[in-house]
Amino acid sequence: MRADPAEYKLVSPHNLQGVLSLLAGDPSHWLPIAGGTDVMVLYSAGKLPNRNLINIWNIPELRQIEIFPHEIRIGAACTYTALRIHEIVSREFPLLATAASWTGGIANQNRGTLGGNIANASPAADSLPALLVYDAELTLISARGERRVAYRNFHTGYKQTLLAADELIRDISLPRRFSGYISHARKVGARNAQAISKVCLAALGQMAGRTIHDIRLALGSVAPVPLRLKETERMLTGKRIEPALVEAARKIVSLEIRPIDDIRSTARYRSVVAGNLVAEFLEKLAAEGANA
Amino acid sequence: MSPPVAKSAKSEVSFIVNGEAKKVLAYPMERLLDVLRNHLGLTGAKEGCGEGECGSCSVLLDGMLVNSCLIPVAQADGASIVTIEGMSAHAMMKPLQEAFLECGGAQCGICTPGMILAAVHLLEKKPAPALADIREGLAGNLCRCTGYMQIFEAVSRATRPRVAQ
Numbered sequence: 001m002r003a004d005p006a007e008y009k010l011v012s013p014h015n016l017q018g019v020l021s022l023l024a025g026d027p028s029h030w031l032p033i034a035g036g037t038d039v040m041v042l043y044s045a046g047k048l049p050n051r052n053l054i055n056i057w058n059i060p061e062l063r064q065i066e067i068f069p070h071e072i073r074i075g076a077a078c079t080y081t082a083l084r085i086h087e088i089v090s091r092e093f094p095l096l097a098t099a100a101s102w103t104g105g106i107a108n109q110n111r112g113t114l115g116g117n118i119a120n121a122s123p124a125a126d127s128l129p130a131l132l133v134y135d136a137e138l139t140l141i142s143a144r145g146e147r148r149v150a151y152r153n154f155h156t157g158y159k160q161t162l163l164a165a166d167e168l169i170r171d172i173s174l175p176r177r178f179s180g181y182i183s184h185a186r187k188v189g190a191r192n193a194q195a196i197s198k199v200c201l202a203a204l205g206q207m208a209g210r211t212i213h214d215i216r217l218a219l220g221s222v223a224p225v226p227l228r229l230k231e232t233e234r235m236l237t238g239k240r241i242e243p244a245l246v247e248a249a250r251k252i253v254s255l256e257i258r259p260i261d262d263i264r265s266t267a268r269y270r271s272v273v274a275g276n277l278v279a280e281f282l283e284k285l286a287a288e289g290a291n292a
Numbered sequence: 293m294s295p296p297v298a299k300s301a302k303s304e305v306s307f308i309v310n311g312e313a314k315k316v317l318a319y320p321m322e323r324l325l326d327v328l329r330n331h332l333g334l335t336g337a338k339e340g341c342g343e344g345e346c347g348s349c350s351v352l353l354d355g356m357l358v359n360s361c362l363i364p365v366a367q368a369d370g371a372s373i374v375t376i377e378g379m380s381a382h383a384m385m386k387p388l389q390e391a392f393l394e395c396g397g398a399q400c401g402i403c404t405p406g407m408i409l410a411a412v413h414l415l416e417k418k419p420a421p422a423l424a425d426i427r428e429g430l431a432g433n434l435c436r437c438t439g440y441m442q443i444f445e446a447v448s449r450a451t452r453p454r455v456a457q
Binding site: 003005006008009011012037040041055057058081104106107108110 | 299321357432
């Protein structure tokens with residue numbers, strides 16, 4: 001049943017301190033809303049349990065992208081459009097810019113935010129595997145202070161995170177040390193725009209001649225959380241790329257992931273596609289290594 | 293246990309709609325789409341899916357293409373909004389309308405306001421888009437009549453200089 005707007009409050013503090021004070025007063029009472037691309041879908045369907053919302057759209061501190069010599073800091077309420085058009089994000093973090101271009105259509109990219117994608121914590125979110133391979137860190141802020149956590153530890157289970165009820169994600173930091181890596185992003189879904197992935201891959205690699213010097217792999221939609229393939233990476237590092245290695249990689253990928261059957265795909269299909277995507281990246285690395 | 297029900301109060305929202313200053317008294321969580329249609333009588337934006345998948349409620353909010361079904365009206369306070377009704381004076385409107393007519397880009401018409409606004413949003417950034425740009429720019433707008441090819445052709449034709457008959 002359609003929600004009745006008379007039963008929902010939405011307050012707009014217009015600055016970060018105002019938001020944090022409200023959250024500090026009665027944390028379980030409030031749900032922050034930025035671009036609304038997740039929250040409003042639930043609301044419209046009459047399925048939003050929270051009746052008290054805080055508007056965090058247009059809080060200046062959450063909308064900036066700051067550039068430092070060793071890292072960039074992306075405000076949590078930066079939109080996918082802001083990520084796509086940002087020169088340094090596109091140049092040094094192409095996996096993130098590409099994932100932003102996959103997310104929804106243009107209208108949703110103009111409203112959907114990176115922090116929202118992280119807090120919503122869907123294992124199928126397109127931008128999250130990129131954050132894993134880029135070693136992102138999150139700054140979480142509350143009236144109690146702020147703390148910085150490694151993004152790889154942020155998701156503690158299906159739709160569960162380290163975020164306390166009175167905390168907001170303030171920004172996402174990415175170290176600027178991956179621009180020399182070969183990168184590869186692939187989404188497999190029913191269609192490109194507006195379709196949630198069946199499987200998506202973010203991958204980085206560095207070759208030393210024909211040998212893998214460093215490799216970083218993360219997949220979406222294959223586990224309860226966005227998943228870094230640590231065991232596959234360990235097995236591949238220092239190896240020369242040959243057909244037998246690619247086959248061994250497919251096998252270890254299928255053991256490392258925990259896909260399920262759901263409305264978008266099946267566990268079996270996801271497992272095969274996950275192996276194919278990693279194999280495709282290894283072939284790309286081999287080709288680039290041979291050309292170097 | 294169901295959560296306690298917050299009784300909300302209406303408040304005044306001021307914005308510019310199609311170039312005119314407007315004030316409405318609305319609940320802050322009323323959807324911009326409903327305020328445009330029910331308070332202001334602007335029925336060009338349609339409700340298709342109500343969940344940001346179909347683009348038939350597209351409007352421009354401070355120049356950005358958005359789905360008005362996903363925007364609480366309080367977030368539009370102080371903004372400038374353009375709906376299809378406000379597009380008649382836009383420089384791209386005549387070529388787009390003519391091209392949509394010539395190519396069969398509109399059939400039942402439900403998606404057309406959103407398609408036109410998505411096309412304008414694209415052409416303002418990329419005046420000479422490739423087919424891939426048109427496909428991407430319109431990918432958030434669903435059409436169940438045309439099969440899309442006529443719409444892509446119309447947007448492409450609207451950007452080409454017209455040959456005198």
